[in-house]
Amino acid sequence: MLVFAHRGASGHEPENTLLAIEQALVMQVDAIEVDVRLSDGELIVIHDRSVNKTTNGNGKINKLSFKQIRELDAGKGQQVPTLEEVLATINGQCHLNIELKADRTVLPVLDLLEKAVSKYHFNYNQFLISSFNHHLLFEIKSINPELNIGALTASCPLTYAAFAEHLNAYSVHIDIDFVNQEFVTDAHQRGLKVFVYTVDDEDDISEMHYLGVDGIFTNYPTKSLVKIAHLKGVPVLPS
Ligand code: G3P
Ligand code: MG
Numbered sequence: 001m002l003v004f005a006h007r008g009a010s011g012h013e014p015e016n017t018l019l020a021i022e023q024a025l026v027m028q029v030d031a032i033e034v035d036v037r038l039s040d041g042e043l044i045v046i047h048d049r050s051v052n053k054t055t056n057g058n059g060k061i062n063k064l065s066f067k068q069i070r071e072l073d074a075g076k077g078q079q080v081p082t083l084e085e086v087l088a089t090i091n092g093q094c095h096l097n098i099e100l101k102a103d104r105t106v107l108p109v110l111d112l113l114e115k116a117v118s119k120y121h122f123n124y125n126q127f128l129i130s131s132f133n134h135h136l137l138f139e140i141k142s143i144n145p146e147l148n149i150g151a152l153t154a155s156c157p158l159t160y161a162a163f164a165e166h167l168n169a170y171s172v173h174i175d176i177d178f179v180n181q182e183f184v185t186d187a188h189q190r191g192l193k194v195f196v197y198t199v200d201d202e203d204d205i206s207e208m209h210y211l212g213v214d215g216i217f218t219n220y221p222t223k224s225l226v227k228i229a230h231l232k233g234v235p236v237l238p239s
Contacts, residue, residue: 001208002030002215003224004097006198007047011219014075015054016045021081021089027221031095031128033197036083036109037102040066043083043112046074047101055080083112092121097150100131106139113147130173137167150195154178160186161194171195171214176204184211202227212236 008020009027016034024032035047039061051057051064055072074080083098090096098109109129116122130150131137137149148170151163156178164172164187171193174183179196187194196208197217205224208216209231218224 001205001213001228002195003221003228004031004033004195004197004215004217005029005221006033006217006219007035008032009219009221011200014078016047016081017074017076017078018081018085018089019076019078021086024221025090025093027225029094029221029225030215031097032086032090033097033099033130033217034083034086035099035101036105037061038105038108039064039069041108042066043105043108044069045081045083045086049101051080083109084115087112087116087120087122090120090122092116092123092126095126095128096122097128097130099152100129100133100136103133103136106136106143110140110143110147128170130171134163134167137169141168156180156183161190161192162186164192165190173197173217176208179208179211179213181211184213188212199224206231209234210236 005024007015009023010020013020013023034045036043037046050060055074057072069080128148128150129140130152132152140149150171150173151167151169152173154175160183161172172187173195176196176199184194193214195215196213199208199216199218200220205227
């Protein structure tokens, strides 16, 4: 199972900050996941629509200027980073899952990925773009069919992973509350990888292993890597 540092190593450092990204790199994760929004045309890395929960400020992103957001403390003196700062920090050292949280992010993200390949030592196959907004994923595939996309779901649909196959996705990303053997088997039959969020508990990691999932998003990468190493060689449950 691959380990994605969820919002960076967010169990150790403030989520979606460069500190959390750097910590995830030290932990030698397979991939890092970050949440992306737009502020004054700039791509910024923050989960919520407002700055209230993760900074010392207040207000909605779309009511604040980029300059105002950059003046906030996102924890331990960190700024809310730009996506370009995240790309420069990772510098091609691991895979990056960019989760699009807002409309109109597709074109600027695609432009920035080109820059990351030419300037920050990434290959295109190190990127995985995901979203709960499947229209954004459709838009990406129609512009660049080669780019890998991950279709997010917080449910177990009647037709299981069919929606992700229709999007020509590389992977389906499902909430741990809804993943089950039927879903994993269906996704695999459709040629899709299954990545599950958010998996921090050791028993949950074992359960994901037995289900045969391909990767987990975790806030505690080292703990998860150690647990997964212990599970190596333990057979998955027959489907
Ligand atoms: O991308 C996996 C996971 O991050 C999706 O949910 O709310 O943590 O962005 P959320
Ligand atoms: Mg996310």
